[in-house]
Amino acid sequence: MKAKGTVFRYGENVDTDVIIPARYLNTSDPKELASHCMEDLDKTFVKRVKSGDIIVADKNFGCGSSREHAPIAIKESGVSCVIAKTFARIFYRNSLNIGLPILECPDAVDGIRDGDVVEVDFSTGTIIDETTGKRYAAEPFPPFMQDLIAAGGLAGYMRKEAKK
């Protein structure tokens, strides 16, 4: 499985309140949430983002609230992958549980610039910055998490496990 798109590059500690502000949490409709994605950090994001685009950010991405509305808004906006140095732990598990691909790769974060075109190969963890020609290797997921992703998220995984 591969993803390819233009990079939106953000800094450290991007919190769930800027990914999807609480004033919009009176709904859980993915389309409505996506229409406000990143609004308090980057008002232009929603207008510019195209299907397949990639968010690259520094450390502790998704810190703060447990709101699954944050990865849901990002996924629904068309983003194919988030690459960060580290992820806040609830955001990390929420993303895996709903099938939003995320990768931790500090080297890639340091090398990739806003607007670069990047290709990600999830099976190998290889990240290629087509704009600069540089390649990076992300830690592959442990087997359990690969099973989780292969099952399309936690619901599929638990149903599959129950049949064993």
Added chain:
Amino acid sequence: MGMTMTQKILARHANLESVHAGQLVMANLDLVLGNDITSPVAIREFPKFGKDRVFDKDRIALVPDHFTPNKDIKAAEQCKCLRQFAAAQDITHYYEVGRVGVEHALLPEQGLVSGGDLIIGADSHTCTYGAVGAFSTGVGSTDMACGMSWGRDWFKVPAALRFNLHGKMRKYVCGKDLILHIIGMIGVDGALYRSMEFTGEGIGNLSMDDRFTVCNMAIEAGAKNGIFPVDEKTVAYLKEHGAKDPVLYAADADAAYEKTYDIDLSALQSTVAFPHLPENTHTFDDMPRVKIDQVVIGSCTNGRLSDLQAAAEILKGRTVAEGVRCIVLPATQRIWQEAMHAGLFDIFIDAGCAVSTPTCGPCLGGYMGILAEGERAVSTTNRNFVGRMGHVKSEVYLASPAVAAASAVTGYITDPATIQEAT
């Protein structure tokens, strides 16, 4: 290698002899929690987990506390979704407006959490229950749906940081100052993926409310959980609130801690986190004069009775400064009633404060005290991110109830010790 408190609880609930940091386990759950923001998504996901009924109607808590009493039509629809699900599944611990309180103050008060429990909640501040010696952690809505369906969920066993507490805090210094001090020291990702384990003889000098506040904000250091050992105060608290007897898990002598921090409680000072991260802490030794527009006293962090008493002690016989709004939100109905009977509301109202029904409202910028452009608030809540309590260009300063009350009186961020000495 020995295990930490957290690791022992996880091992027991995963039916394993031992576990080690980094191990992925499936563990059984004692309690699954959700609120009116996160539960609708979990309820939508629930059918996908292949079960018609919840795993145990007595071990799920549905607490509509964020946008209640319903702030608008959409919020009302979300609460209706919880209400209907609770009725259809015959959920025992569903709390309607009139009985509901801020979830992390409500559940311990109702005796639903105990030492040694494994608890997940679709709310990041679920880590609060580490105060009673539980392993308790915030998760998302899909996890909540998984927990409601199967009574178990996956966990990555965390490594641990140890915070060894000595001595006793001075007057006007409380659990909020301790946890802000720690976050200022280690940063908002200083405990990322890890458990924060509190040890040392200083623990005995912390009230249960202090411990709730400390564990509540473990997430603000990125931690998976915060946890205190069970002592006489814990046992007395659990008994008073009708909780089941705790199961004791002491850390092994050779338990692995990545790092140990020694903290002298007597050296702590009133601490304030400046915008826009909880790690931007200042004490009054290096505090610029910050003029404020609003004060919020409440939330799952500091909306308990002792918090209201600390605020009332400062506000008694004084008035809120001109141009400042001070909003007090007792966290549960019981706290509300106790505060009323103790005469605290007379003090607050005479001072010019507004007293609200229990709600998370303003803490997350929902309602009941939203900030306009350029406004500043001192708040006893837990987050001061950009736009957290309102306009993107508003500012939140996190502080203890005593600092918040003193600031309400003067109109700028104020050390409660100085205001008391001045009169």
